Amino acid sequence: MASWQEYLAQNRERFIEELLEFLRIPSISSLPEHADDVQEAAEWVAERMLQAGIEGVRILPTEGHPVVYGDWLHAPGKPTILIYGHFDTQPVDPLELWTHPPFEPVIQNGRVYARGASDDKGNMLIPILAVEALLQTEGKLPVNVKFFFEGQEEIGSPHLPPFVAANRELLACDMVVSSDGGQWSEDQPALSVAFRGLCALQIDVVGARRDLHSGSYGGAVQNPIHALVRILDSMRSPDGKILVDGFYDDVVFTEEDRRLIAQVPFDEAEFKAELGVTELFGEPGYSTLERIWARPTLEVNGIWGGFQGEGVKTVLPNQAHAKITCRLVANQQPARIRELIAAHIKQHTPPGVKVNVHPFASAADPYRMPVDHPGNQAARAVHLQLYGKEPYYVRSGGTIPVCSLFLQHLGAYTVNFAFGLKDEQAHAPNEFFRLSSFDRGQQAYCLLLHQLATVDSAD
Ligand SMILES: [Zn+2]
Structure with missing residues (x-):
């Protein structure tokens, strides 16, 4: 045979x-x-x-x-x-x-x-x-x-x-x-x-009942866009560490992980050239491949609010919005991470606005x-x-x-x-x-x- x-x-x-x-x-x-x-x-x-x-x-x-x-x-x-x-x-x-x-x-x-x-x-x-x-x-x-x-x-x-x-x-x-x-x-x-896994949410910030004239009201009422910017800024340190309390608690990353990832060739110069960026950016203390493969992220995917048309409009908008997704690594859980972010937002909401956090169903376990x-x-x-x-x-x-x-x-x-x-x-x-x-x-x-x-x- x-x-x-x-x-x-x-x-x-x-x-x-x-x-x-x-x-x-x-x-x-x-x-x-x-x-x-x-x-x-x-x-x-x-x-x-x-x-x-x-x-x-x-x-x-x-x-x-x-x-x-x-x-x-x-x-x-x-x-x-x-x-x-x-x-x-x-x-x-x-x-x-x-x-x-x-x-x-x-x-x-x-x-x-x-x-x-x-x-x-x-x-x-x-x-x-x-x-x-x-x-x-x-x-x-x-x-x-x-x-x-x-x-x-x-x-x-x-x-x-x-x-x-x-x-x-x-x-x-x-x-x-x-x-x-x-x-x-x-x-x-x-x-x-x-x-990596995934979780996603939307932040809606609402101030006054309606858009306001910035001449009649500006200076006296919180601007939801400014409030949103402060909230978003509180989530990440300037050097790229995520500041949401408990965010990294369940992350598994071992010396063995580091050793195995280091064996995979990675050309940082080529990577930068292909992307057209002069500097790479990410969580301190980790290589680029570690950041992409083995570390979680929190990224603002979209942000909107207020006047987007041509020229000037003296408006004090009453709403601002952002969409956020996180790439998750083992053993983070999408539902838990969404809760932690919601708690963080609540804690960092400036006075004068209401914030709604809307979780999206699309999520994946790492x-x-x-x-x-x-x-x-x-x-x-x-x-x-x-x-x-x-x-x-x-x-x-x-x-x-x-x-x-x-x-x-x-x-x-x-x-x-x-x-x-x-x-x-x-x-x-x-x-x-x-x-x-x-x-x-x-x-x-x-x-x-x-x-x-x-x-x-x-x-
Ligand atoms: Zn396929």
């Missing part, structure tokens, strides 16, 4: 043809007129999973776009791995910047150009092909595998939380492996170990996994074998809510194991995926599933 390596090599052309077929489905999740295409992509994925020998394949409805589930559960005593990915894509505009139509994939110089090629169709097809190769050559998988693919990632997965909460049994696993994401570079692997999680150890071993290098342990300053979601409802950490690269124009015109990554990813998943067989199962 052929080895899985031989099987992958022998079926390479067919796998590429199948990727092109998958990419021809314009499964744009944000546009209602493409809802049928998202459904078609779900059906394509389900069909392809069946073909690979995956069992229990089904398309399950959510309040929005469907999810696709399938499993192979014949490795008693071995861990259960839930493989995650998404089959929806971003929209394509501006269309005129595409060299080829976004849903008519072409291969040039070893790259497949199409919307969704890297994010995430190329990446999510990889584990299906790897599982097929193992089943066809070894007759079984080294671990239990569940697949969970969604069709609404690019719109923020609004219907995923209730779905995951209601399907805990179906999705129960020892760990999640996400096929959505990428590596540091073509020759440098990386493992993502933390993402995510942080142990660097030495068994899944990371297995992934590291595969990276060492394929790249001949230790992975960087990286983070993202942004939010990947699905990792917190799985942790919350399934009690499982997510190992990020995908092969996109930063220059592949995800979300932009001329998105592409390297066929070399497509090949390497298939080998990597075969190796990973074998490696994971040595991990203790929870049951």
Whole structure:
């Protein structure tokens, strides 16, 4: 019988043809007129999973776009791995910047150009092909595998939380492996170990009953814009430390975090040049990467009030407003941070105005996994074998809510194991995926599933 390596090599052309077929489905999740295409992509994925020998394949409805589930559960005593990915894509505009139509994939110089090629169709097809190769050559998988693919990632997965909460049994696993994401570079692997969370609120400051003439009333009544400026200024020191009482209390930042972040190369001069700023600014005592990856923020995103027209208006406005978001790190909690900020505002409100703090529902928990999680150890071993290098342990300053979601409802950490690269124009015109990554990813998943067989199962 052929080895899985031989099987992958022998079926390479067919796998590429199948990727092109998958990419021809314009499964744009944000546009209602493409809802049928998202459904078609779900059906394509389900069909392809069946073909690979995956069992229990089904398309399950959510309040929005469907999810696709399938499993192979014949490795008693071995861990259960839930493989995650998404089959929806971003929209394509501006269309005129595409060299080829976004849903008519072409291969040039070893790259497949199409919307969704890297994010995430190329990446999510990889584990299906790897599982097929193992089943066809070894007759079984080294671990239990569940697949969970969604069709609404690019719109923020609004219907995923209730779905995951209601399907805990179906999705129960020892760990999640996400096929959505990428590596540091073509020759440098990386493992993502933390993402920041988010909370948001609006401050409304109200003074007099109505706008006032600054000649008749100016000097006698508090100006809400000045009051707002004082409140905002009280939240951060001039050198960038957040002054809200208790804000940093739950932040976890260790010497080990510092050591791992310091191993990731970062060119500060290039960073400044690209942004067009002469100086960087942030919390004292931390490097730029630490500030972006491992420290929380409080930023005013918008501020408005009073007269905005041309020329002069001698008005004493009666309202002023600001919007604030915070990027959070483990173990800060969005609701707690909003409370602390509200208390701070109350304490720092100047006399003569009323302040309303309006929290926004959009919030995300920060995510942080142990660097030495068994899944990371297995992934590291595969990276060492394929790249001949230790992975960087990286983070993202942004939010990947699905990792917190799985942790919350399934009690499982997510190992990020995908092969996109930063220059592949995800979300932009001329998105592409390297066929070399497509090949390497298939080998990597075969190796990973074998490696994971040595991990203790929870049951
Ligand atoms: Zn994605």
